[in-house]
Amino acid sequence: MADYKIAIIGTGNVATNLALALEEAGHFITEIYGRDLTLAMDLANRLYETEAVDYLDFSESEAGIFFLCISDSAIESVAQNLVLPANAIVVHTSGSMSIQLLATTASYYGVFYPIQTFSKTRIISLGEVPICLESSDGDVREVLVDLASSLSNFVYELNSEERKVAHLAAVFINNFGNHLISLATDIAKEADVPFDLFNALILETAQKAVDIGSDMAQTGPAKRNDENTIITHQSMLSNQPYSATIYRLLSESIQNRFPKNE
Amino acid sequence: MADYKIAIIGTGNVATNLALALEEAGHFITEIYGRDLTLAMDLANRLYETEAVDYLDFSESEAGIFFLCISDSAIESVAQNLVLPANAIVVHTSGSMSIQLLATTASYYGVFYPIQTFSKTRIISLGEVPICLESSDGDVREVLVDLASSLSNFVYELNSEERKVAHLAAVFINNFGNHLISLATDIAKEADVPFDLFNALILETAQKAVDIGSDMAQTGPAKRNDENTIITHQSMLSNQPYSATIYRLLSESIQNRFPKNE
Numbered sequence: 001m002a003d004y005k006i007a008i009i010g011t012g013n014v015a016t017n018l019a020l021a022l023e024e025a026g027h028f029i030t031e032i033y034g035r036d037l038t039l040a041m042d043l044a045n046r047l048y049e050t051e052a053v054d055y056l057d058f059s060e061s062e063a064g065i066f067f068l069c070i071s072d073s074a075i076e077s078v079a080q081n082l083v084l085p086a087n088a089i090v091v092h093t094s095g096s097m098s099i100q101l102l103a104t105t106a107s108y109y110g111v112f113y114p115i116q117t118f119s120k121t122r123i124i125s126l127g128e129v130p131i132c133l134e135s136s137d138g139d140v141r142e143v144l145v146d147l148a149s150s151l152s153n154f155v156y157e158l159n160s161e162e163r164k165v166a167h168l169a170a171v172f173i174n175n176f177g178n179h180l181i182s183l184a185t186d187i188a189k190e191a192d193v194p195f196d197l198f199n200a201l202i203l204e205t206a207q208k209a210v211d212i213g214s215d216m217a218q219t220g221p222a223k224r225n226d227e228n229t230i231i232t233h234q235s236m237l238s239n240q241p242y243s244a245t246i247y248r249l250l251s252e253s254i255q256n257r258f259p260k261n262e
Numbered sequence: 263m264a265d266y267k268i269a270i271i272g273t274g275n276v277a278t279n280l281a282l283a284l285e286e287a288g289h290f291i292t293e294i295y296g297r298d299l300t301l302a303m304d305l306a307n308r309l310y311e312t313e314a315v316d317y318l319d320f321s322e323s324e325a326g327i328f329f330l331c332i333s334d335s336a337i338e339s340v341a342q343n344l345v346l347p348a349n350a351i352v353v354h355t356s357g358s359m360s361i362q363l364l365a366t367t368a369s370y371y372g373v374f375y376p377i378q379t380f381s382k383t384r385i386i387s388l389g390e391v392p393i394c395l396e397s398s399d400g401d402v403r404e405v406l407v408d409l410a411s412s413l414s415n416f417v418y419e420l421n422s423e424e425r426k427v428a429h430l431a432a433v434f435i436n437n438f439g440n441h442l443i444s445l446a447t448d449i450a451k452e453a454d455v456p457f458d459l460f461n462a463l464i465l466e467t468a469q470k471a472v473d474i475g476s477d478m479a480q481t482g483p484a485k486r487n488d489e490n491t492i493i494t495h496q497s498m499l500s501n502q503p504y505s506a507t508i509y510r511l512l513s514e515s516i517q518n519r520f521p522k523n524e
Contacts, residue, residue: 013481071486071488072488072490072491073488073490096491096494096495115459115460115462115463116462116463116466117463117466117467117470117479117481118481119470119474119478119479119481121474121478122470122473122474124466128461128462129462130458130459130462132459154458154459154462156456156459158455161453162453162454162455164494164498165449165450165452165453165455165498166450166455166459166460168449168495168498168499169446169447169449169450169455169460170446170460170463171482171483171495171509172442172443172445172446172449172505172508172509173442173443173446173460173463173464173467174463174467174481174482175480175481175482175483175484175485175512175516176442176508176509176512176516177439177442177443177464177467178467178470178471178476178479178480178481179476179480179512179515179516179519180434180435180438180439180442181434181435181439181471181476182476182477182480182519183434183515184431184432184434184435185431185475185476185477187427187430187431187434188427188428188431190427191423191424191427192424193420193424193427193428193431194418196392196416197377197392197394197416197418197428198377198428198431198432198435199390199472200377200378200390200391200392200416201377201378201379201432201435201436202435202439202468202471202472203468203469203472204378204379204386204436205379205435205436205439205440205468206464206465206467206468206469207465207468208379208381208384208440209440209443209464210461210464210465211384212381212383212384213447214440214441214443214444214447215444215447216381216383217379217381217440218437218440218441218444219275219379219380219381219436219437219440220433220436220437221433221437222437223437224333226333226334226335228334228335229334229358232358232426233358233430233433236426236427236430237430242511242514242515242518243434245511246434246438246511246512246515247433247434247438249504249507249508249511250437250438250441250508252504253441253445253504253508254437254438254441256504257441257444
């Protein structure tokens with residue numbers, strides 16, 4: 001595997017985790033771009049020898065690969081204003097945006113989408129994180145596969161439509177799954193039940209679904225059509241309108257998945 | 263800690279995991295009761311020297327503690343038909359039922375509720391699983407704390423109301439969280455996206471919520487009010503009515519939790 005010189009456009013959760021992982025894997029981060037220069041400096045300071053910049057003219061940059069780690073809605077306008085060295089590859093890291101957003105920015109472009117939840121304050125290893133690639137041509141493909149393989153054991157190629165589906169599934173798993181934990185936190189807090197009580201359950205819920213599949217793993221009042229418990233639970237949620245509606249809807253959806261005489 | 267002689271009433275997910283864990287911790291399982299004797303024999307055969315029975319007259323039993331590991335709706339009638347030796351303790355393992363259901367069965371009674379998701383086919387260690395106790399008196403309390411401590415490092419005392427709340431929170435975390443993974447599986451499958459892609463995300467979602475708390479961990483289109491992505495996702499779910507409604511409701515609930523100008 002080759003070592004690459006890489007510039008990162010962005011200073012958020014994905015930019016932070018990717019920049020640190022790429023450097024850890026032996027690549028060189030030449031520049032961090034931030035609209036807010038202080039944020040770019042904050043991230044550059046966590047790296048070996050990286051320049052923080054707030055301009056998009058990279059014609060003098062040594063980087064060969066440019067990562068757009070910015071919000072979906074910013075990709076198009078940033079890509080239009082980006083000035084790249086000859087023969088550079090530009091990629092975005094979005095689950096939901098098409099590769100074609102980059103077609104007018106450079107001759108060589110692609111998508112580098114890691115299926116994971118990132119936060120600036122929580123730097124995680126990418127070794128087990130699937131990286132989904134899309135490439136403008138075979139040469140770009142070769143470079144991106146090489147680069148992704150230096151970070152992760154799981155490199156996939158998904159086209160823009162498949163990647164959109166993967167991102168939607170990830171929203172259910174992570175964003176919505178995490179939100180259910182927040183709602184459970186509220187329920188426990190209101191009765192002064194310590195939330196530590198649920199740590200083992202949170203972890204086993206995930207591990208069990210991975211190990212035996214979520215359909216085999218499903219348990220609970222809705223699965224076994226225990227209407228008494230369902231009614232009691234609804235009445236306990238009478239002053240939490242979102243939780244009450246979510247309880248009813250998810251119970252119905254589970255009952256729809258496991259009809260009464262299974 | 264003392265070793266106890268214990269009879270288990272029930273042959274399901276909780277009965278199986280508790281019986282095996284109790285034996286592993288050095289206790290002796292005297293009998294397994296099953297309405298269906300073959301199920302009782304299946305479980306008894308996994309234990310050292312345990313009798314399978316299909317009657318509820320335990321007046322000759324050597325057991326000092328009786329575990330009701332049966333469905334909520336069966337506890338009352340089974341408890342009424344149970345005949346126990348003098349001075350025996352009877353406990354149920356339900357999150358949602360009151361301790362008082364056992365008050366006419368024996369002089370010594372309690373609740374022994376492990377906050378975990380159990381399946382017969384997946385035997386898990388109880389070392390990190392919180393066990394919530396409730397006791398009819400101080401003597402019972404002493405025995406149950408001693409017994410629970412032989413299985414788990416996390417022993418709590420919750421009254422019937424607190425335990426009901428804990429069970430409701432557990433339904434959100436486990437039953438509903440697992441169901442979201444099932445819905446994500448369907449979304450991926452319809453587009454032939456391999457579900458292995460999401461294993462790292464499932465596990466990190468749980469670990470991150472435990473480590474930094476779910477509010478800190480929240481990310482995604484709803485959190486950042488990315489209406490374009492939300493609308494695209496809704497349109498992708500147009501032929502999956504439950505998933506579409508769940509997407510809309512959970513996104514609203516996240517937006518309600520993180521108002522626009524946070």
